[in-house]
Amino acid sequence: IYGIGLTLYELIALQPAFDARDRTQLIRQITEGRIPRPRRIRPETPIDLERIVLKAIEPEPRYRYQTAEDLARDLRNYLDDRPLSIRRALPTERLWRWCRRNPLVASLLLTVALLMTAITVGSIRSANRLYRERESRCMELADKLITTPAANLPLIVSSLEVDAASGW
Secondary structure (H helix, E strand, C coil), X not given: CHHHHHHHHHHHHCCCCCCCCCHHHHHHHHHHCCCCCHHXXXXXXXXXXXXXXXHHXXXXXXXXXXXXXXXXXXXXXXXXXXXXXXXXXXXXHHHXXXXXXXXXXXXXXXXXXXXXXXXXXXXXXXXXXXXXXXXXXXXXXXXXXXXXXXXXXXXXXXXXXXXXXXXX
């Protein structure tokens, strides 16, 4: 696993992981595990690929992938744009990856969500406008009742009956 990790590292970085000239320095570099991160050498390296490589070349064996199958599974997940087993993906990241894998379904769902939001907002605005109109009409009728002499009261009552029949 360590050897595969170093091979991947060198393929990504386009340079050897260790630059020591003699055997003693090389052994010291390997045991200390001081290797520059692939993204420091080549910033365009995807972060998930860097994580896979760094886990494979971890100096302490217990922190490396335990089997080649684990390494292969994470490489497959990386290629399929799925979350890696070496770290927990946030729900937003999972959603984003799913949208990238299923762009047609994601765009259709987004369109439906936007339409539903527009309909909801429009309905609320309409209901508010109708409520304000009704309140205004009620206030007008109340003012008429207060200011109208008792002799004209039958006209106002008939006006109220017409309004009630029309839904007001």
